[in-house]
Amino acid sequence: MKRPSTLTAYAFLYLVFLYLPVLFLPLFSFNSGTIVAFPIKGWTLDWYRKLGEQDTLIQALWNSLGVGTVVALLSTAMGLFAARAFVRYRFRGQRAAEGLVMLPLVIPGIIVASSMLVLFLFLSLKPSLLTVVLGHTFLALPFSVSILKSAFDDFDGSLEEASYDLGVGVFETFRRVTLPVVSPGIVASMLVTFTVSFDEFVLAFFLSGNQPTLPVYIWSQIRFPAKLPNVLALGSILLLTSVLLLVLAEYFRRRSSASEVQ
Amino acid sequence: MIFRSEASRGYTLSAPATAYVGFLVAAPLVILIAYSFWTQTYVTLDKTPTLKNYSDAFADPLVRHLMLRSIWIAGAVTVVTVALAYPIAYFIAMKARKKTIWLLLITIPFWSSYLLRVFAWKLILGFNGVMNSALMMLGLIDEPLDFLLYNEFAVVLTLAHAWAPFAILPIYVSLQKIDPSLLEAATDLGNSPLQRFMRVTLPLTIPGIIAACLIIFIPTVGDYVTPALVGGSDGKMIANLIQVQFGAANNWPLGATLSLIAMLSVGFVAIVFVITATQIGRRIR
Numbered sequence: 447m448k449r450p451s452t453l454t455a456y457a458f459l460y461l462v463f464l465y466l467p468v469l470f471l472p473l474f475s476f477n478s479g480t481i482v483a484f485p486i487k488g489w490t491l492d493w494y495r496k497l498g499e500q501d502t503l504i505q506a507l508w509n510s511l512g513v514g515t516v517v518a519l520l521s522t523a524m525g526l527f528a529a530r531a532f533v534r535y536r537f538r539g540q541r542a543a544e545g546l547v548m549l550p551l552v553i554p555g556i557i558v559a560s561s562m563l564v565l566f567l568f569l570s571l572k573p574s575l576l577t578v579v580l581g582h583t584f585l586a587l588p589f590s591v592s593i594l595k596s597a598f599d600d601f602d603g604s605l606e607e608a609s610y611d612l613g614v615g616v617f618e619t620f621r622r623v624t625l626p627v628v629s630p631g632i633v634a635s636m637l638v639t640f641t642v643s644f645d646e647f648v649l650a651f652f653l654s655g656n657q658p659t660l661p662v663y664i665w666s667q668i669r670f671p672a673k674l675p676n677v678l679a680l681g682s683i684l685l686l687t688s689v690l691l692l693v694l695a696e697y698f699r700r701r702s703s704a705s706e707v708q
Numbered sequence: 709m710i711f712r713s714e715a716s717r718g719y720t721l722s723a724p725a726t727a728y729v730g731f732l733v734a735a736p737l738v739i740l741i742a743y744s745f746w747t748q749t750y751v752t753l754d755k756t757p758t759l760k761n762y763s764d765a766f767a768d769p770l771v772r773h774l775m776l777r778s779i780w781i782a783g784a785v786t787v788v789t790v791a792l793a794y795p796i797a798y799f800i801a802m803k804a805r806k807k808t809i810w811l812l813l814i815t816i817p818f819w820s821s822y823l824l825r826v827f828a829w830k831l832i833l834g835f836n837g838v839m840n841s842a843l844m845m846l847g848l849i850d851e852p853l854d855f856l857l858y859n860e861f862a863v864v865l866t867l868a869h870a871w872a873p874f875a876i877l878p879i880y881v882s883l884q885k886i887d888p889s890l891l892e893a894a895t896d897l898g899n900s901p902l903q904r905f906m907r908v909t910l911p912l913t914i915p916g917i918i919a920a921c922l923i924i925f926i927p928t929v930g931d932y933v934t935p936a937l938v939g940g941s942d943g944k945m946i947a948n949l950i951q952v953q954f955g956a957a958n959n960w961p962l963g964a965t966l967s968l969i970a971m972l973s974v975g976f977v978a979i980v981f982v983i984t985a986t987q988i989g990r991r992i993r
Contacts (some may be wrong), residue, residue, distance in 0.1 A: 457799045457810075460792070464817045464872060467828045470838055474831070482831045483841035528725035535718030543726045549733055552923065554930020554974065556947035560954055560967050561736030568739050584732045587725055645821035648932050652954065661823050668827060668937070681824045692819040696812060 471685060475678035482674060493679035503680065506663035510644055513575055513659060517582040517643040518636040524583075525590030525635055530624075532591070533598035548588045558585070559652035566653065573655030581649040586639035593638060593699065597631025630701040637695035641688050660684070743964035753961075761965035771949065771966065778945040778970070779977055781860055781935075782928035785867040786921050792868060793875035793920070798909075800876070801883035811880070818873040823933055829866040830937050833857040858940025866934050875920040882916025883909070914989035921985070922978055929974045946970050 470482075475494070479487035497503060531537075532544055550558070558581070566577045601624065609619040625632075647661040654662050664680065667673040745757040765771045800810045817825070832838040833856040840852035856862065886909065894904040932947040939945065946966065953963030 451803070453795060453799050453803060456795055457804070460796050460872075461813060463869065464814070467832055467869060468817055468820055468825055470832060471824060471828050474838075481836060482834075483836050483838060484845050485841075524725040524728060527721040531718045531721035535714045535721070537715035537718035540718065540722075543722050546733075547722075547725050547729050549729060552926050553733075554927050554947070554970070556930040556932050556950050557967050557971055560950055560963055561740045562732065563954060564739050564743060564960065564964060565732075565736040580732075584729060587729060591725060641819060645819075645823070647821070647823040661821060664823060664827075677827070681821070681827065685820045685824060688820050689816055692816065 468685060471678055472682040475675070475682045477675070480672070480675055482678070493675040494683075496676065497679055497683075500676075502658075503660075503663060506658045506660045509575055509654075509657055510660040513578050513582060513650075514640040514643040516579050517586050518640040520579070520583045521586040521590045521639045522594075522632060522635045525587060525594050525639075526628075526632065528591050529594035529598050533595055533601075534603065544591075547591050550585050551588045555648040559649045562649070563652045573653050575654065575657045575659075577653040577655075578650050578657075578659060581653050582643040582646055585646060585649065586642045589642055590635040590639050593635045594628070594631050596699075597628045597634075601627050630698040634695040634699040637691050637698070641691050641695075645684075645688060740964045740967060743961050744968055746961045748959050748961050750958075761961050762969075764962065765965050765969060771946075771969075774944060774946045774949050775970065775973060777860075778929045778947070779973065781863055781867075781943070781945060782925050782931075784860075784864050785871065785928050786925045788864055789868045789871045789875045789924055790879075790917060790920050793872060794879055794917075797876045797879035797883055797916075801880050811877075814876050815873045818870075822870060825870055826866055826934050826937050829862065829869065830857065833862050833865075833938065857938055859942045860939075862938040862940075863934050863943045863945075866938050867928055867931065870934070871924045871928070874923045878919035878923065879913055879916040882913040882919075886912050911989060914985065918982060918985050921981065925981070926974055926978060929977075930970060 474482045474486070476489050476491070477486045478490040478492070528543075528547060532540065562577070562581050562584075563573065566573065566580070571577055571580075605623050605627070606619055609623045610616075614622070645661065646659075647665065650659045650662050651665065658666065660680075664677055667677050744761055745759070747754045747756070747758055747760055796814070800807055800814075804810045830837075834840070835852050835854060835857065837857070839856060840849070843849045844852065890908055890912075891904060894908045899907065929945075930947050931945065932951055935943050935945040935948055939948075947970075950963050950966045950970070953959045953966060957963075
């Protein structure tokens, strides 16, 4: 057997650096003491039990779930058409269009947030869940386009040709041939865009008005040391949810690339 | 057929996405620019065009200080993150056997809420926090270290952690593209592994490094959460000042002006960086 190299050792250390900080949240969420420090006083599930009793938290959760769902649907629908256009057709200005759709990824958050706040108030849209949806859809679009682009990349165009040759119309072909093949990509896109919205803070902080999403609610709690265990328990649940959703998305994405081989 | 040509189908299908993003980039920008020429006193917005916000912003030493610090911190974060990430990208591309598993492992933490990851660092680095209490329990220190939290170091460390996958993935992609026969040729011509890396591998990955730097640098300059949570007063950045203008200070015209100044500064630094890095890349080759 080969001796593990320093590079391999470094890689494992790096993984520890990536994961350890995040794992402290769940660890201390079971701590019966209210101070986040070693040694751990004792183990308890109380902080989790108390989460269900907080009405503002539950309301914020519903807000986030609602916003995330609408964002997932909107951005995936727009992303689906755009990705298909980018992969299947060649047109002038295509590269510029693809670049434009990726732009939300690289604009600093505070600039997106402040400029959208100004725009929405100019359009007489009061900060609310609606404006959060509009903002998050903007942020989520690059993710859905790139996931769906790779789904269409793997799609064999001759299947559609065959369908047209057999006399099936454009929409019917899309529904019966294209959609089933790229559907794992669609599911992956919905899961990812939902997570993007569910975890997003800065835009929601500027645009949610008096309808906080879950991250905005957490932000309001972080300032009070007494609320710390609460935030830890809630945060741990959120971490677990995000990771599960993303692993699920990855599974569907893989399935969409695998279907090409079969 | 409903649509006549390929091109028109392409336009029609991509229109909703491009129009949506295009509108939400362009419209706020126009209004932001308009706001930056207006003034606000308490609740009344005066729409007489003036350059007062700009002269105020440039004359204010706090604005200059925060802007320079944001660029300096973002630069430090970029260098640290890319330097830490390069060996990992190299390991995954060249050495690792289960590449997809490694890539997945690297990206999973990125999908947890950014706010919560920054919050975790606040708990770890705090005076009575995880790190200090652990070191004291182990008997390595007698009293808590006070230089961990609320300074630039905490901001750089937290962001280097947060941006890790953004640095690893572009570099990994550029390493993946290297033709193995080039590496073999270098070895056959008598290059040591280090020479081979410096002469072949590194120059070929410069596009990946540039991409990683931009992806990290640009959003970091405008980061709000990290300086607010772990920066303390020594680690505050321009985004915190912008937020105050739109929040407590209620001076939107000044906030708009600061946003625009930040955007232009980021753009300027990014362009200078890309030109310099490309030049250096050519010279190495």
